[in-house]
Amino acid sequence: MSAAQRYDLVIVGAGLVGGLLAAAATRRGRRVALIEAGQKFRFEDRPRQLQHHQVFGGAVWPYENTERDRYTDSSASSIGVRYALESHRLKGVGGSTLHWGGRINRLMPADFTSASLYGTGMNWPITYAELEPYYSDAEWELGVSGTHHPSHPARSRDFPNPGFPMSVDDAFWVPIAERFGATVYPTSWAINSRPYAGRSECVAMAACKVCPSGARYSADIHVAAAEHSGHCDLFTNTVARRIDMNGDGSVKSIQVSSLQGEGREVHGTHYVIAAHAVESARLLLLSNCGNHSDQVGRNLMEHVYIDAGGYLPSRRFYPRRGGFEGLESLSYYDGPDRRERGGIKLEFTFERDPLDDMEGRRIWGKAMAEHDREDFGHWIGLGSETEHQPNPHSRVSLDPAERDLFGDPVPHIHLAFNDIDRRTQRRAREVAGELLSAAGVKTVVQDPLSVHSFASHHMGTCRMADDPDQGVVDRNCRVHGVSNLYVAGGSVFPTAGAVQPSLTIAALALRLADHLLPT
Amino acid sequence: MVNDTGSHRWSRRRLIGFASLAAALAAVGIEWPPSPVSGAGSADSAAPAVEATLLAFIGALFGRVLSPLDAADLAERVACLLAFKGPLEGDCRALALYLDHLAARRGCPAFTRCEPASQALIVDQVMRIDVNSMAARLLTQLSAGHRAYYRMRWSAVPQLAWLYRHSAAAWRARGYTRWAGVAGDWREVLHPGVPYP
Numbered sequence: 001m002s003a004a005q006r007y008d009l010v011i012v013g014a015g016l017v018g019g020l021l022a023a024a025a026t027r028r029g030r031r032v033a034l035i036e037a038g039q040k041f042r043f044e045d046r047p048r049q050l051q052h053h054q055v056f057g058g059a060v061w062p063y064e065n066t067e068r069d070r071y072t073d074s075s076a077s078s079i080g081v082r083y084a085l086e087s088h089r090l091k092g093v094g095g096s097t098l099h100w101g102g103r104i105n106r107l108m109p110a111d112f113t114s115a116s117l118y119g120t121g122m123n124w125p126i127t128y129a130e131l132e133p134y135y136s137d138a139e140w141e142l143g144v145s146g147t148h149h150p151s152h153p154a155r156s157r158d159f160p161n162p163g164f165p166m167s168v169d170d171a172f173w174v175p176i177a178e179r180f181g182a183t184v185y186p187t188s189w190a191i192n193s194r195p196y197a198g199r200s201e202c203v204a205m206a207a208c209k210v211c212p213s214g215a216r217y218s219a220d221i222h223v224a225a226a227e228h229s230g231h232c233d234l235f236t237n238t239v240a241r242r243i244d245m246n247g248d249g250s251v252k253s254i255q256v257s258s259l260q261g262e263g264r265e266v267h268g269t270h271y272v273i274a275a276h277a278v279e280s281a282r283l284l285l286l287s288n289c290g291n292h293s294d295q296v297g298r299n300l301m302e303h304v305y306i307d308a309g310g311y312l313p314s315r316r317f318y319p320r321r322g323g324f325e326g327l328e329s330l331s332y333y334d335g336p337d338r339r340e341r342g343g344i345k346l347e348f349t350f351e352r353d354p355l356d357d358m359e360g361r362r363i364w365g366k367a368m369a370e371h372d373r374e375d376f377g378h379w380i381g382l383g384s385e386t387e388h389q390p391n392p393h394s395r396v397s398l399d400p401a402e403r404d405l406f407g408d409p410v411p412h413i414h415l416a417f418n419d420i421d422r423r424t425q426r427r428a429r430e431v432a433g434e435l436l437s438a439a440g441v442k443t444v445v446q447d448p449l450s451v452h453s454f455a456s457h458h459m460g461t462c463r464m465a466d467d468p469d470q471g472v473v474d475r476n477c478r479v480h481g482v483s484n485l486y487v488a489g490g491s492v493f494p495t496a497g498a499v500q501p502s503l504t505i506a507a508l509a510l511r512l513a514d515h516l517l518p519t
Numbered sequence: 520m521v522n523d524t525g526s527h528r529w530s531r532r533r534l535i536g537f538a539s540l541a542a543a544l545a546a547v548g549i550e551w552p553p554s555p556v557s558g559a560g561s562a563d564s565a566a567p568a569v570e571a572t573l574l575a576f577i578g579a580l581f582g583r584v585l586s587p588l589d590a591a592d593l594a595e596r597v598a599c600l601l602a603f604k605g606p607l608e609g610d611c612r613a614l615a616l617y618l619d620h621l622a623a624r625r626g627c628p629a630f631t632r633c634e635p636a637s638q639a640l641i642v643d644q645v646m647r648i649d650v651n652s653m654a655a656r657l658l659t660q661l662s663a664g665h666r667a668y669y670r671m672r673w674s675a676v677p678q679l680a681w682l683y684r685h686s687a688a689a690w691r692a693r694g695y696t697r698w699a700g701v702a703g704d705w706r707e708v709l710h711p712g713v714p715y716p
Contacts, residue, residue, distance in 0.1 A: 355689060
């Protein structure tokens with residue numbers, strides 16, 4: 001990167017947004033700088049990464065750099081548990097799509113207008129109908145395998161790949177759900193059910209978090225396409241530290257540093273911050289940019305997972321043959337009671353390894369062999385993804401004391417729930433208990449509500465609003481008051497819904513590409 | 520000078536404390552010192568012997584008689600574990616030494632040469648080491664030998680258990696012909712699998 005180099009588009013973050021935007025821009029002949037704090041992993045290394053994990057445990061993707069990635073957290077004071085950010089994100093080319101499961105869902109139309117419909121959350125400045133064409137485009141970019149179900153929102157285009165059919169295990173749930181007036185459907189996945197876009201079909205390696213075959217989408221694919229065009233410069237292990245402003249309220253450059261501390265400026269016409277809900281907000285706060293109404297960092301949202309399950313001795317299942325389990329229900333998502341609680345999406349599972357019980361139940365030797373024989377394949381589980389309401393007290397801020405390797409304040413996380421969130425979590429727990437009991441489970445195993453597990457979906461912190469006092473970016477993801485600065489990703493979500501956010505992130509990225517880079 | 524005097528005093532006091540503690544521990548049956556694990560990290564025990572001992576331990580820990588195929592698969596992974604230079608390697612070597620020590624007490628030349636019943640009793644003895652007790656916390660601070668002894672239990676044993684749970688051997692025992700990392704056909708899930716053998 002020469003000092004004189006000027007790009008059409010400077011993107012901070014080479015994850016899902018960065019990859020899609022860079023690929024779209026370079027296809028349109030634009031010059032792109034893609035700045036990524038993490039490293040570039042080699043596709044050929046994936047089998048080795050898997051084997052290392054199988055022997056040693058720990059992270060499949062060794063992305064962490066303790067000094068670069070430091071943060072502080074005070075969530076325990078509000079929700080009772082520490083939020084372990086390091087296990088919920090991945091810094092590297094491809095971002096969190098390197099280790100995601102690949103579940104794909106669109107937000108429901110009601111999620112965009114929950115304030116009007118239910119008096120909860122906040123309306124998005126755009127509607128589902130406006131985003132719908134981009135949802136379809138995103139499904140084709142990622143290569144989604146799915147089958148339309150009546151409970152899904154309306155779509156204008158078919159999925160690019162046929163859906164994975166219901167497995168013999170999944171079919172168990174159909175009559176049970178029907179007894180409750182609920183419907184279930186096979187999950188849509190960003191995993192190829194047939195060869196697509198130069199990637200193989202799924203070969204059931206049961207290792208989706210690393211996917212050695214490449215059948216599961218990860219955003220490094222789009223980054224590679226952008227690089228291959230010859231119009232994209234990718235800067236890895238390079239941390240964006242400040243946004244420099246001109247006197248006229250536009251961005252002049254992004255200040256970046258290598259991990260060794262070598263600094264430089266990157267200049268462009270447009271700038272997009274897509275560094276994940278935590279780091280995007282942090283960069284704006286560090287730069288004192290876009291925070292005219294004290295909205296930057298606020299309304300941090302996650303999806304709380306409510307897990308439940310139990311043994312069913314009378315029925316044998318066959319878990320972990322494909323590697324991903326594929327049944328969901330949206331029957332408890334919406335409805336009149338959503339005035340009182342948020343959305344709930346159910347995910348049905350059959351996985352629990354009896355061999356994990358060694359230390360907890362203190363069994364080993366022949367007793368363990370017998371335990372595995374009796375219990376393996378007899379577990380049914382229900383995971384409920386629950387909506388987290390926007391809440392100004394749930395936020396990312398700058399830690400007043402802790403510093404990273406450059407001496408910059410580290411992000412401070414404080415997750416908070418309100419009464420609606422607690423009612424949502426309670427209702428999800430009730431639903432799971434009812435369904436599992438109806439399935440024949442004698443003893444339903446559920447954590448108390450005080451024990452939270454999370455889906456690793458970070459949203460909010462730079463939310464989208466037409467009113468500059470209510471949000472950080474406008475309906476086109478442009479930072480209010482700054483002519484050439486955009487934020488993209490889960491950070492712009494005004495509400496979280498209760499589905500995986502990746503497809504909405506991808507759709508918003510493609511919509512931003514059309515806005516920024518008209519053909 | 521004052522500090523030196525103080526440290527001598529403290530040494531005498533500590534000596535008396537150690538002696539009392541050792542007597543008390545002996546009285547309740549805690550071995551002092553757990554000599555076989557002491558310094559195991561630097562022991563130059565032959566790698567194949569250590570590997571074989573750890574393989575036998577894994578089999579006994581999960582109540583399995585390992586087939587030659589299972590043993591070959593696991594041996595590759597155990598070798599990978601031992602090749603990783605760091606505390607874990609030392610912890611694994613300490614465990615192997617301790618298993619042989621317990622085997623010798625039962626009259627076996629080595630853990631691998633013990634009858635299955637004796638191996639099961641030895642495994643039971645290892646698994647009952649209480650790493651969370653007050654004594655464990657105290658002794659870990661006071662003695663390198665005990666530190667190695669307790670590390671062997673809370674580091675090496677769970678690591679070997681993890682390794683087995685994610686191995687072909689664990690899944691083959693359940694009748695599976697594929698496991699994580701082995702390619703197949705996703706359509707397999709449309710049909711019932713095989714029952715537990």
